[in-house]
Structures are given as C-alpha cells and as structure tokens.
Amino acid sequence: MLITHSRIHSDDMSLLGRMRQVAWGQVVLICMLASIGFLCLYSASGGSMEPYASAQFGRFLFALALMFVIALIDVKWIFRSVWLLYGGTIFLLVLVDLLGHVGMGAQRWLDLGVMKLQPSELAKVTTVMALARYYHGREISEIKKLKNLLVPAIIILLPVALVVTQPDLGTGMAIIFAGTAMLFAAGVPFWLFILGICGAVAAVPIAWQFMREYQRNRVLTFLDPESDPLGAGFHITQSKIALGSGGFAGKGFLEGTQTHLNFLPEKHTDFIFTLWAEEWGFLGGIGLLTLIGMIILYGYWIAFRCRNHFTRLLAFGLTVNFSVYAIVNIGMVMGLLPVVGIPLPLMSYGGTAMLTVMMAFGLIQNCNIHRDSRLPRGA
Secondary structure: OOOOHHHHHHHOOOHHHHHHHOOHHHHHHHHHHHHHHHHHHHHHOOOOOOOOHHHHHHHHHHHHHHHHHHHHOOHHHHHHHHHHHHHHHHHHHHHHHHHOEEEOOEEEEEEOOOOEEOHHHHHHHHHHHHHHHHHOOOOHHHHOOHHHHHHHHHHHHHHHHHHHOOOOHHHHHHHHHHHHHHHHHHOOOHHHHHHHHHHHHHOHHHHHHHOOHHHHHHHHHHHOHHHOOOOOOHHHHHHHHHHHHOOOOOOOOOOOHHHHOOOOOOOOOOOHHHHHHHHHHHHHHHHHHHHHHHHHHHHHHHHHHOOOHHHHHHHHHHHHHHHHHHHHHHHHHOOOOOOOOOOOOOOOOOHHHHHHHHHHHHHHHHHHHOOOOOOOOOO
16 A cells, blocks of 8 residues: 655654754754854954853854754744744734844844843744745735735734834845745735835935934945945945955964954954855855855755645745844945845854844754645734
8 A cells, every 4th residue: 555755744743743844954054054153253362261151152052942942832832822822923013012132223133031031033933934824824815915015014014113113224124025035935926026126216205304313424435435434334345355355265264363462353253254254265155155055055946845835925925034134244244235234144143143043944844844744824
C-alpha cells in the first residue's frame, strides 16, 4: 500500500517528527551569520569578548532556544493567537509613547529592569502575522474589492503611526514595505500599487514639512555627503573610507585602521558591515552578502512549499522583513540609502533586534514544519 509523503508528513506530528521537518540548512546558515557577528563584535572591542561579543553570544543562545520552541509548537495555537499578539504589540507601542525610555534623542524603549524592550521591532513581526491571518482563506474575488482594503490598511498604518511618533521613521518605512509586499502576495490588484506609489511621490513635499530637523539632514546628507563632512556627513564619509581601504582581500582580522582608531562610529551596531568589509575586503563582503542571500532564498523556498495560505503568507512576509533589514542596512553604510538606524540582522549588537529576528525565524520554521496543515477559513 502506497502512502504519500504529504500523508506521512501530516500524520507524524510528534516532537521527533517535527524535529525531522526543521529546515536545518537554514538553521546552519543563521548560525554562520551570527558567528560572523561575534567575530565583528570581538574586533570592535579591540580583541576582547567584553563588552559586546560575550553579551551577544549569550543573547543568541537564548534566542536560538526560543526559535526552536516557536518552531515546534502547534501552528493552530499561533493561528488562534495572532490578534492577541498584534493587540499586545499595539498596547506596548502606546506605552512607549507614554512611559518610554529616551535614548539617543528618541523614545523607543520600555525599561523592564533586566532589559530594554523596543516594541517597534516586535511590530515588524506581528503586523505580518495579522495580515497573514486576515488574508487566510479569503477568495481572490474578495481581495480585489476596494472595500476589503480598509482592514489591511488599518493593520499596517496603526503601528506605523505609533512608531513614527517615537520618532523612528526607518522602522515605520520598513513596516510599510513589508506590509505592501504582503498585499501584493495576497493578490491585491497591481494598479493599486501604481496609484499608491504616485500618491506617495506627490506627498513628499507635505511629508518634508513634518519631518524633524535631523531627519531632513539625513536626506540632504545622503544627496550630498560632502556638504558637511565633519558634521551630518561624518558617519557615511568614514564608512565609505573604511569600505574602500579594505581593498580586495582586506586588511586582516583586528587590523582595520578606521575601526580601531575610532574613526568609524557605531561600528558595533549600524556600521558593523563596514567593519567586516574593511578587515576582510571585497571578498569578505561578497561572501557575507552571499550568505545573507542564501538565508533569504531559503525563506522564500519555505514559503513556496506551504500549502495553506496562512503559513505561505507568514513565511513570505517574515522573509521580506529580514530582506529589508539587510538591504537597508548595507545600502545605508555604502551610501546608497539615507542613514536610518536599521541594524544588520544577527550581526549588529542589540537584544530586542536579535530576539525579534530569531522569533521570526522560529515562525518561518514553524511554517515549514506545518506546511501541509489544514487551518480554518476566514479571519
């Protein structure tokens, strides 16, 4: 008697069966990327595990365990909990506006005593979850109706509005981009995206009036970094010098002059790719980009394999999120995009970003494990 692979997969949902379904290739790639981050943080400390590398290593071990916990739980529990998780994130964002901890000129953190939580990072994940939940089981004829865009628009714009007031324009734009990608994947008519792009371009002069002075300076510096090389343009100018000085093969581990002479600012957070490229050169930079690209392609492959709409959209949206993290950060330090303060995932020093990215990968792995599961229709 022949038993199909999908029947075996759907019936073997024991803990051991779920472990067998983990996409171990992606897990290995994730660990490789995090290990490169540890090397960079060790270098950023001048050849010491303290204060960055040791703390980041401990966070990664905890986050890796959390990733497996999320990956192995029943997808039906996640499906039922989406609106609660999304609502909880909105509540935390409101708390940030009321009681948030101010750091580096922005009010983005909640001080929990043992750690500072940045709810805007959680919003990137729960917004994608809410959109996947909303569109699960909906017919394409429903999706194409304009009136049915109201709820998805609220799901996206509510956290964006709360994040932008912190202010955190970069994260707000990242949520919009991931949300827009979700709408496209769900089947929203293409002409609406063209109309939205035209509207966004037309709204630029209005948005400019509401931007804060430092945000305007970032845009102007992006357009002309040489206009203020010792002020607003200092970060990107030093980043470009470090990238260029790395040459083809790099200066060698712990030998980066821009890094270790402290010309490169924020080398352990936003500009960690620059640190890596200076020490390992063009070859190291290409190798790192290839590794990140493989993680991204693995995520899209998992999404493509999913047979129910919820897991397919969830895996797709969370992979887009990771892509935005990486593309914006690397484009920023190379001078291709304005400086917006988005970290390089799994490499930049930081607790909330690390936990959020690993939680997202846990959900992606969960989608892979339960790719054939049947979920109830409707939102």
